Amino acid sequence: xxxxxxxxxxxxxxxxxxxxxxxxxxxxxxxxxxxxxxxxxxxxxxxxxxxxxxxxxxxxxxxxxxxxxxxxxxxxxxxxxxxxxxxxxxxxxxxxxxxxxxxxxxxxxxxxxxxxxxxxxxxxxxxxxxxxxxxxxxxxxxxxxxxxxxxxxxxxxxxxxxxxxxxxxxxxxxxxxxxxxxxxxxxxxxxxxxxxxxxxxxxxxxxxxxxxxxxxxxxxxxxxxxxxxxxxxxxxxxxxxxxxxxxxxxxxxxxxxxxxxxxxxxxxxxxxxxxxxxxxxxxxxxxxxxxxxxxxxxxxxxxxxxxxxxxxxxxxxxxxxxxxxxxxxxxxxxxxxxxxxxxxxx
Amino acid sequence: xxxxxxxxxxxxxxxxxxxxxxxxxxxxxxxxxxxxxxxxxxxxxxxxxxxxxxxxxxxxxxxxxxxxxxxxxxxxxxxxxxxxxxxxxxxxxxxxxxxxxxxxxxxxxxxxxxxxxxxxxxxxxxxxxxxxxxxxxxxxxxxxxxxxxxxxxxxxxxxxxxxxxxxxxxxxxxxxxxxxxxxxxxxxxxxxxxxxxxxxxxxxxxxxxxxxxxxxxxxxxxxxxxxxxxxxxxxxxxxxxxxxxxxxxxxxxxxxxxxxxxxxxxxxxxxxxxxxxxxxxxxxxxxxxxxxxxxxxxxxxxxxxxx
Numbered sequence: 111x112x113x114x115x116x117x118x119x120x121x122x123x124x125x126x127x128x129x130x131x132x133x134x135x136x137x138x139x140x141x142x143x144x145x146x147x148x149x150x151x152x153x154x155x156x157x158x159x160x161x162x163x164x165x166x167x168x169x170x171x172x173x174x175x176x177x178x179x180x181x182x183x184x185x186x187x188x189x190x191x192x193x194x195x196x197x198x199x200x201x202x203x204x205x206x207x208x209x210x211x212x213x214x215x216x217x218x219x220x221x222x223x224x225x226x227x228x229x230x231x232x233x234x235x236x237x238x239x240x241x242x243x244x245x246x247x248x249x250x251x252x253x254x255x256x257x258x259x260x261x262x263x264x265x266x267x268x269x270x271x272x273x274x275x276x277x278x279x280x281x282x283x284x285x286x287x288x289x290x291x292x293x294x295x296x297x298x299x300x301x302x303x304x305x306x307x308x309x310x311x312x313x314x315x316x317x318x319x320x321x322x323x324x325x326x327x328x329x330x331x332x333x334x335x336x337x338x339x340x341x342x343x344x345x346x347x348x349x350x351x352x353x354x355x356x357x358x359x360x361x362x363x364x365x366x367x368x369x370x371x372x373x374x375x376x377x378x379x380x381x382x383x384x385x386x387x388x389x390x391x392x393x394x395x396x397x398x399x400x401x402x403x404x405x406x407x408x409x410x411x412x413x414x415x416x417x418x419x420x421x422x423x424x425x426x427x428x429x430x431x432x433x434x435x436x437x438x439x440x441x442x443x444x445x446x447x448x449x450x451x452x453x454x455x456x
Numbered sequence: 457x458x459x460x461x462x463x464x465x466x467x468x469x470x471x472x473x474x475x476x477x478x479x480x481x482x483x484x485x486x487x488x489x490x491x492x493x494x495x496x497x498x499x500x501x502x503x504x505x506x507x508x509x510x511x512x513x514x515x516x517x518x519x520x521x522x523x524x525x526x527x528x529x530x531x532x533x534x535x536x537x538x539x540x541x542x543x544x545x546x547x548x549x550x551x552x553x554x555x556x557x558x559x560x561x562x563x564x565x566x567x568x569x570x571x572x573x574x575x576x577x578x579x580x581x582x583x584x585x586x587x588x589x590x591x592x593x594x595x596x597x598x599x600x601x602x603x604x605x606x607x608x609x610x611x612x613x614x615x616x617x618x619x620x621x622x623x624x625x626x627x628x629x630x631x632x633x634x635x636x637x638x639x640x641x642x643x644x645x646x647x648x649x650x651x652x653x654x655x656x657x658x659x660x661x662x663x664x665x666x667x668x669x670x671x672x673x674x675x676x677x678x679x680x681x682x683x684x685x686x687x688x689x690x691x692x693x694x695x696x697x698x699x700x701x702x703x704x705x706x707x708x709x710x711x712x713x714x715x716x717x718x719x720x721x722x723x724x725x726x727x728x729x730x731x732x733x734x735x736x737x738x739x740x741x742x743x744x745x746x747x748x749x750x751x752x753x754x755x756x757x758x759x760x761x762x763x
Binding site for chain 2: 166169170173174176177178179180181182183184185187188190191194195197198248249252253255256257259260261269272273275276278279280281282283284285286287289290291315318321322325349350351352354355372375378379380381382385386406409410413414419427428431434435438439442443446
């Protein structure tokens with residue numbers, strides 16, 4: 111065989127130097143070494159080759175198994191989350207009836223005769239989320255329209271990362287800002303009766319935090335709308351605004367819906383802003399000027415105190431966490447379906 | 457104009473020819489100008505809020521900053537309080553989280569991008585990873601509390617640095633995997649085919665060519681993910697980072713505090729002095745984040761120029 115003959119002769123030096131520059135020079139060096147050794151030890155080339163390829167084959171198998179284990183770890187993470195939440199939630203429902211959990215209108219977990227109505231905490235979450243979306247939906251969508259339809263390439267390249275910074279600021283910093291700057295500001299100007307802890311400030315700042323989520327997903331959707339649709343609009347005499355709002359936005363609607371749902375999901379799971387600025391008073395209300403406790407803030411409140419493992423309070427945070435997990439999971443799945451739809455259309 | 461008036465005549469009878477049309481155009485163009493301004497303002501409102509936030513924190517916090525603040529332990533007197541153990545705790549967390557999450561994340565990305573056949577189980581893994589990226593961070597805290605703190609407590613030492621680092625590592629793993637996969641996907645197939653044509657095995661091609669080429673992109677994403685981990689508060693509260701600690705942590709099984717935890721505990725205090733300390737702590741935290749992000753940008757630029 112020609113290959114075998116080649117192996118018994120070391121490669122000329124100039125050739126190997128040239129090969130070094132190309133891709134597999136490490137391999138070539140190895141081949142050369144094997145070939146030299148084969149000649150010195152008077153082994154036949156094929157025998158050495160067999161041994162070497164066997165070693166490489168085993169190493170290849172080993173590497174693949176290790177890498178696959180890394181990938182499967184993500185599955186175990188999900189299973190771990192579900193099992194941990196399930197285990198403690200079952201513990202919780204052994205002591206508290208499911209009916210009470212979903213129908214009671216009082217949450218008084220710390221009292222002598224505790225009541226567990228998740229509705230109360232859910233109303234706090236709903237309230238802050240609604241305020242946040244009321245801020246982030248218009249601002250995020252308009253920003254997406256600007257970035258996709260109006261901004262020059264230079265502006266776009268500069269503004270997109272700048273907006274992303276908003277999502278990178280630690281949420282505890284936003285919480286501090288809502289509590290020590292925004293609430294006093296609102297109190298001094300338009301809302302004198304505002305309590306120190308309130309859903310409004312927390313929600314407003316949370317809205318700012320969510321702007322990049324809504325803006326970047328919507329912008330992807332707007333950008334994906336084919337040029338021909340815009341040109342068709344211009345040909346009919348529509349202005350730029352009319353094309354943007356009456357043609358491009360409706361065409362990208364499923365992507366925009368996905369963006370908003372992802373924003374809602376982030377707002378529901380957001381913790382530190384509400385824990386710092388919205389208060390710790392669990393009450394059933396839809397008035398943003400009041401102090402509320404969200405599901406996440408409750409978990410933080412319990413976890414930052416001393417709670418022994420195995421007590422009812424300890425199980426409670428897992429039950430609340432399970433409710434939170436299910437809510438965000440459902441929203442994320444819906445958003446995923448919407449995103450897939452707009453990707454399929456164009 | 458003639459056309460429109462003819463159409464009008466057909467549908468409505470006899471209107472003033474063209475009268476409607478002229479007013480409509482000027483209004484529409486006016487609205488267009490308004491709208492252009494509106495979308496621009498909407499884009500920069502968020503940035504204005506960010507600027508106000510930074511200025512506000514800087515005004516509150518910078519006068520309080522001093523070498524003493526960085527080297528002191530927390531205290532019940534706001535004027536003596538410092539962040540030394542919290543800063544050390546954050547550095548410990550950062551180092552351990554990096555050691556745990558980077559190899560796992562890049563390994564998973566290599567498997568999914570270079571090895572995994574397009575089978576049902578691999579698609580399941582992919583969906584699972586993007587789903588994990590959307591799970592609220594506090595849920596990871598509950599996972600860490602259930603598994604690392606309680607179940608593996610005898611090994612990890614319970615509410616210890618290693619429990620916190622493992623929790624943060626799981627939290628940022630999906631982000632690292634996604635970034636590393638994108639970097640690998642950007643490498644042209646010719647590189648893989650060239651390597652294999654020369655007789656290299658898949659792993660040899662990956663180690664000698666794909667990894668060095670994908671590194672800048674993967675590293676940038678990784679550093680961004682790690683800087684997110686530095687700022688995370690909620691999961692650390694749940695896995696039991698302490699708010700008041702009077703010794704410096706010395707090993708992975710020690711109790712610890714972290715910068716955001718210390719800030720949270722000061723924000724929760726009623727005295728005004730602690731709010732100032734919190735602002736100073738935020739300045740330190742933001743400085744660490746800016747440093748990490750500049751490093752990421754510098755790294756990316758350096759490798760891009762070479763490539």
